[in-house]
Amino acid sequence: RLDDELITQKSLLVAGLKPLLADENLEVRRAFLNTIMAMANKDYLALEGGEYLVDFLVAQCAIPDSVVDAFKAAAAKKKGIAPDAATPESVRALADSMLTTLTTTVPCMVDVLWPYLLETVVPAKFTAATAAVSRSLTHIADLKRDAEDETFYIDFDHSVNLPKPQALIARWLTLLSAPRARGDQGVRILDTMLAVSEILHPSIADMWFDLVPKLIKWLGANAGDEFKQAAWEELILRFLSLTIDEVNDDDWTLAIGTHLADQYALYDGELAGFKRMVHKLLGTVLKKTLHKKFVREKLDHMFSVLAWDDADERMGFAQGYGMAAATHLDAVLEKLQTTMKNDMVRKSTGLFGLKKDKSSTDVENIRCAVILSFGYAVTYADKTLIQSRVEVHIVNHLLPQYVSAALPAVQEALVLATDLIGKALHPDKLEDDEFRFKQRDELLRQMISFVVRDTTANVRKMALAACETLVRLEPPISRELSTEMLSAVLPVAFDLTPRSPEDDEHIDAAVANASSLLAAVLFMEPTLETLLALFRDMEKFVAANSPLRRLRSVKAFQALLTKFVAYKREPEEPVFDKESFAEEGHWVALMVPRCTDPATEVRLTALSAIELLLYVDHALGEEDWAAAPSDFIAHIATLKERAKADDLNE
Secondary structure, three states: OHHHHHHHHHHHHHHHHHHHHHOOOHHHHHHHHHHHHHHHHOOHHHOOOHHHHHHHHHHHHOOOHHHHHHHHHHHHHOOOOOOOOOOHHHHHHHHHHHHHHHHHHOHHHHHHHOOHHHHHOOOHHHHHHHHHHHHHHHHHHHHHHHOOOHHHOOOOOOOOOOOOHHHHHHHHHHHOOOOOOOOOHHHHHHHHHHHHHHHHOOOOHHHHHHHHHHHHHHHHHOOOOOOOHHHHHHHHHHHHHHHHHHHOOHHHHHHHHHHHHHHHHHOOHHHHHHHHHHHHHHHHHHHOOOOHHHHHHHHHHHHHHOOOOOHHHHHHHHHHHHHHHHHHHHHHHHHHHHHHHHOOOOOEEOHHHOEEOOOHHHHHHHHHHHHHHHHHHHHHOOHHHHHHHHHHHHHHHHHHHHHHOOOHHHHHHHHHHHHHHHHHOOHHHHOOOOOOOOOHHHHHHHHHHHHHOOOOHHHHHHHHHHHHHHHOOOOOOOHHHHHHHHHHHHHHHHHOOOOOOOHHHHHHHHHHHHHHHHHHHHHHOOOHHHHHHHHHHHHHHHOOOOHHHHHHHHHHHHHHHHHHHHHHHOOOOOOOOOOOOOOHHHHHHHHHHHHHOOOHHHHHHHHHHHHHHHHHHHHHHHOOOOOOOOHHHHOHHHHHHHHOOOOOOO
8 A cells, every 4th residue: 555655766765876876885785685585576777766765775795704704803803793783794695685685586576686686797896795696697587588688688789878798797707716706606607698698609509508508517527626727727728718719700709808807807806816817818818819010019019917926926927928828929029028028127217216116015016927928838838939938038048047036926927937947848748759959058057046045845846846857858958967956956855854844745845846856867868877877965964964865866766777777678768788787786785774773664665675686686687577576576565565574772
């Protein structure tokens, strides 16, 4: 009855609420939500001004976790709050529930929310509401499509307030990089993309109906604590690449790139972490277009918006540049070289040059980004083109950086770039067995210098891995360089001790990388001569006074023998060593004292090494690397059991 009396006042009531929606009081906001729910049931939100009430509802769904956490922290310092008091978390939960309820149980709200909810996808202020909004959009889109409702299809050219399809795709793909955000964000976005694929572009629907369920399945299969973020982002980038291929329209591709570039502005403050993904997505788009002017403009824009001091964003930026280099290597290299010249220096302006436009920290951070970009440019570049560019246009620009790299961040960037270059130039990657990287040995010596200098355990760990990468390039390094390298890095690796609690993991990896480096030298020339030469490089450490040196060197010795036997058993190993193992007695004698070492692990490892030494001699004699161990060798298992006794040396 009251509704009949108010029918002429409905628009006035809706308009009257608008000024009140800005109230920050949580109790007031909760009351407004309940009011909106009541009004929605009476079709008030379909009236002019109703979109403001929808915005208010979505804004409450978008209360960020930071606000929730800050409120909880403040409440914890007080005596507490009343059980029925409004909190950011309770208001957000109420809004989530109401949006779902209005979508699924109030028929008149379907046409209020469609397609208006699409307007809430892009604005930064609604980011935290993505899962809730996506759930509603999916439900309504499925409903309208299944009912063959004409309003399902949207003329984006005439609906000027709606974001363009490319803007929606750009936004959703960026937010997909945080699939585990509140409300199962990744799955919700993918559901929506699948539901609206037909209206975004007619060419992509079939492909998305095939790929999107696979992405959802991948998220379900990787729902544990150890989420594979890098692998997931690679899937997103691949999805974008395939979508661009399917549409096959360069103007459409350029529009995606333009919207990605425009959306950098959305990611500020607590949302800044998404910029890393935007860099990678934009790099993928640049890889897919041949418009050189557009590419150069976007490369400039990527650099202009880069937060130099954010290590994660620098990495995304470098990867984005690398992806662009897949098609536009020369443009990327030109930009990086120009940046080195103009932006990696502290410019002085003003009277007497007292005003600086960049701090020394800024310069070092830019330096990290540029160095990493060179590395990823080599990674993604055309396999043939990079062979003619890598030494003159990349390595020659990096070489001066090694000498002056004082900060660990710059050192890490240089080591990673070197490792990336080495991996990219491996014959398996190039699919070219004839290419020879002439500057390989020079870079290897730079990596050795990073291991031996006073730096962090992480830098040393990375540098040892980069050494291995370079050693695996053809041709095998000389025996002289191998000895130079191992005599420098092994003392460091075998003596590493933590300076801080977080060093433990890096040190374990560094020691493992040193062992892998030895195996790499052997792999390149898997002969008995190489094995014995490596033993000589390690001999002094096995008999060292330091328990740590003994443990690590004996384990490396045993691991190297294991690798040697494995290499010899590989089918592609055509040559059988005819030489006798004349030095067997010497190396067994080296290990025997370690069988009485105070450390149980050293004792057991030394016995395993002796077991392998005897097996190598046995296999050489039998000329059969698949030969079963002799009975004598088998008895070493008994000695191992005895070596486990704690009182062995008492």
